[in-house]
Amino acid sequence: MLEVTIIYGFINSIILALIALGFSLTFGISGVSNFAYGAMYIMAGYAVWIMINMLGLPFILAAILAVILTSLFGLALYRFVLLRVRGMVISEVIATFGVGLAILELFRYLGFTGFEYTLPVFTDGSVVIGDTYIDHQRLWIVGIGISLAIGLYLFTRYTKTGLAFRGIAQDEKTALSLGINSDRVAGLSVAFGSGLAAIAAILILPRGTISVNEGYDVLINAMAVCIIGGLGSTVGVIVASFMIGYAQMITDAFSGPHWKMIVSLVAILIILLVKPSGLFGKQKELEERI
Amino acid sequence: MKQKRRERIDRGIKVRSDDIFALTSYREFLYVSVPPVAPIILLLALPLILPLYWQKVLITTAVFAILALSWDFLVTVGMVSLGQALFFGVGAYLAGYFDLRFGLPIWTTIPLATLVGGLISAILLLPVLRLRGVYFSMVTLVLPLMFERTIEATGWLGGTEGLTGLKSFSNIWVECYLIVIVLLLVFFGFRRLVTTDYGLVLKAINNNDRAVMSGGINIYWMKAQALFITGSIGAFCGAFMTHVYMFVGMPVFALDYSILPLASAVVGGMGSFAGSLLGAFILVPLSEALRGIGGLRTVIYAISLVVFIVAIPEGIFHYVQRKYQQFERWATVDN
Numbered sequence: 001m002l003e004v005t006i007i008y009g010f011i012n013s014i015i016l017a018l019i020a021l022g023f024s025l026t027f028g029i030s031g032v033s034n035f036a037y038g039a040m041y042i043m044a045g046y047a048v049w050i051m052i053n054m055l056g057l058p059f060i061l062a063a064i065l066a067v068i069l070t071s072l073f074g075l076a077l078y079r080f081v082l083l084r085v086r087g088m089v090i091s092e093v094i095a096t097f098g099v100g101l102a103i104l105e106l107f108r109y110l111g112f113t114g115f116e117y118t119l120p121v122f123t124d125g126s127v128v129i130g131d132t133y134i135d136h137q138r139l140w141i142v143g144i145g146i147s148l149a150i151g152l153y154l155f156t157r158y159t160k161t162g163l164a165f166r167g168i169a170q171d172e173k174t175a176l177s178l179g180i181n182s183d184r185v186a187g188l189s190v191a192f193g194s195g196l197a198a199i200a201a202i203l204i205l206p207r208g209t210i211s212v213n214e215g216y217d218v219l220i221n222a223m224a225v226c227i228i229g230g231l232g233s234t235v236g237v238i239v240a241s242f243m244i245g246y247a248q249m250i251t252d253a254f255s256g257p258h259w260k261m262i263v264s265l266v267a268i269l270i271i272l273l274v275k276p277s278g279l280f281g282k283q284k285e286l287e288e289r290i
Numbered sequence: 291m292k293q294k295r296r297e298r299i300d301r302g303i304k305v306r307s308d309d310i311f312a313l314t315s316y317r318e319f320l321y322v323s324v325p326p327v328a329p330i331i332l333l334l335a336l337p338l339i340l341p342l343y344w345q346k347v348l349i350t351t352a353v354f355a356i357l358a359l360s361w362d363f364l365v366t367v368g369m370v371s372l373g374q375a376l377f378f379g380v381g382a383y384l385a386g387y388f389d390l391r392f393g394l395p396i397w398t399t400i401p402l403a404t405l406v407g408g409l410i411s412a413i414l415l416l417p418v419l420r421l422r423g424v425y426f427s428m429v430t431l432v433l434p435l436m437f438e439r440t441i442e443a444t445g446w447l448g449g450t451e452g453l454t455g456l457k458s459f460s461n462i463w464v465e466c467y468l469i470v471i472v473l474l475l476v477f478f479g480f481r482r483l484v485t486t487d488y489g490l491v492l493k494a495i496n497n498n499d500r501a502v503m504s505g506g507i508n509i510y511w512m513k514a515q516a517l518f519i520t521g522s523i524g525a526f527c528g529a530f531m532t533h534v535y536m537f538v539g540m541p542v543f544a545l546d547y548s549i550l551p552l553a554s555a556v557v558g559g560m561g562s563f564a565g566s567l568l569g570a571f572i573l574v575p576l577s578e579a580l581r582g583i584g585g586l587r588t589v590i591y592a593i594s595l596v597v598f599i600v601a602i603p604e605g606i607f608h609y610v611q612r613k614y615q616q617f618e619r620w621a622t623v624d625n
Binding site for chain 1 (some may be wrong): 431435436592
């Protein structure tokens with residue numbers, strides 16, 4: 001029992017981190033709101049499903065295409081919606097939330113619900129650790145999740161684009177004076193974040209059916225991880241994922257699966273009460289507190 | 291080189307009616323008084339002329355209009371809520387609980403639910419008041435879902451079944467006129483409130499919170515008060531609808547109650563309250579007329595929300611207001 005909780009808590013934490021990475025890249029690191037994140041996640045899932053089952057493409061091709069398409073969608077979202085309301089936080093939030101809502105409810109209206117909407121796993125089979133069975137898909141999730149997290153950490157510290165991502169969030173005017181085209185960088189950041197959402201979707205969705213409601217859950221989980229970890233911190237994302245991931249697993253084990261979702265919601269409220277800038281949030285600490 | 295440019299000039303009648311003419315000429319008097327009086331007469335007359343089905347629609351519209359007004363009020367203070375459903379749902383469940391558990395009459399449950407609901411909402415959102423930016427939106431988005439899940443998971447307050455068999459109003463006239471009068475009170479109350487000193491401080495918090503702090507005003511306390519006002523009004527709507535439907539269940543925390551008020555306020559035009567009212571009276575009857583398309587309604591709200599916020603951020607009301615007060619013409623300019 002304990003062993004299962006530890007192993008599955010670990011996997012659950014990696015899943016949370018994977019979900020939150022894209023949101024953190026856009027919202028946490030570059031300071032651009034993308035409340036259509038959950039919708040993009042679900043959209044990528046359905047895109048893969050449509051390409052495999054209706055267009056007959058092989059899985060690998062469908063997955064790569066889905067990631068590219070979702071990134072392009074993110075870019076378009078930035079270019080046609082976000083760019084025009086940039087800097088007005090209220091409008092950014094409402095506009096992106098509206099886009100996400102429209103996408104999710106459109107899928108619901110078109111009837112994309114049911115057991116047939118599943119994605120194939122990467123490789124079939126399972127391994128045994130101690131007495132616990134773990135299927136290959138979860139191993140893939142752990143492997144790719146960890147490498148993406150490390151990749152993101154390195155990317156935001158050692159590449160020019162990554163540094164520019166952080167720069168526009170810290171001080172847009174200074175970034176401009178150093179030759180960073182903040183509009184282009186912000187657009188790229190939304191596109192990268194959307195691409196990460198698609199990767200997360202392709203990895204995580206094979207565990208169950210694709211459902212529209214999951215879009216809202218994904219957004220909430222991503223927000224929870226980002227708020228708790230602190231905006232703009234990749235380490236924070238990882239630590240917060242592990243905290244929420246294990247907290248969820250423990251509540252799941254002791255009081256039933258219904259409570260799982262409530263954990264992240266309660267965690268947001270507690271962290272805002274105790275340490276509003278999050279565990280590792282530094283860059284916005286003074287600005288956002290009043 | 292001569293160039294043309296459009297210029298906007300106040301209409302003569304507007305300029306005149308700003309002055310003593312408003313009292314001496316009935317044309318100018320009508321120009322000033324029709325805009326505020328027309329909605330009052332219209333709202334009071336509507337229940338009399340509408341058939342039963344559309345009376346029900348009027349009730350829903352008024353409820354959404356009140357929610358939109360309270361949303362607009364929160365925005366005036368600088369807090370963007372993505373979850374009016376929180377206030378609505380808390381009030382709805384409180385009214386249902388008071389009714390079933392203590393058997394209180396309607397005229398007690400609604401005021402009680404209003405006050406207690408406002409208090410609960412304000413306390414729940416206290417942690418977020420110390421932060422600016424999008425935190426408030428995030429938490430208000432999350433809280434209604436959290437309540438929904440909690441009720442689903444624990445089975446408290448009737449769980450997925452909801453609370454049924456609640457008391458109802460004696461007849462539809464009471465329902466109609468109660469909500470219409472509250473709508474008018476809230477509308478003119480808010481319009482009045484933001485022009486008082488108190489409202490000025492609230493608006494200043496939105497514009498520059500640090501300046502207000504340096505003026506020696508406790509902005510957290512002011513924000514908490516604003517939250518209580520909004521929460522109470524939302525809770526009233528919830529309590530009212532509980533007794534109209536004689537039922538309260540998990541749908542009261544649904545996204546509809548968050549997104550429709552928001553869409554109404556944005557489509558109508560933020561910041562003036564009249565816009566929210568107008569927006570609700572456009573969107574809700576429209577959605578009723580589009581009932582046949584079912585789930586697509588939320589999509590339409592969401593899209594109109596995005597289109598208005600991106601392309602027409604001033605909203606319908608401000609456009610109409612401008613046309614009412616000003617005219618445009620081409621002017622030649624030298625440069």
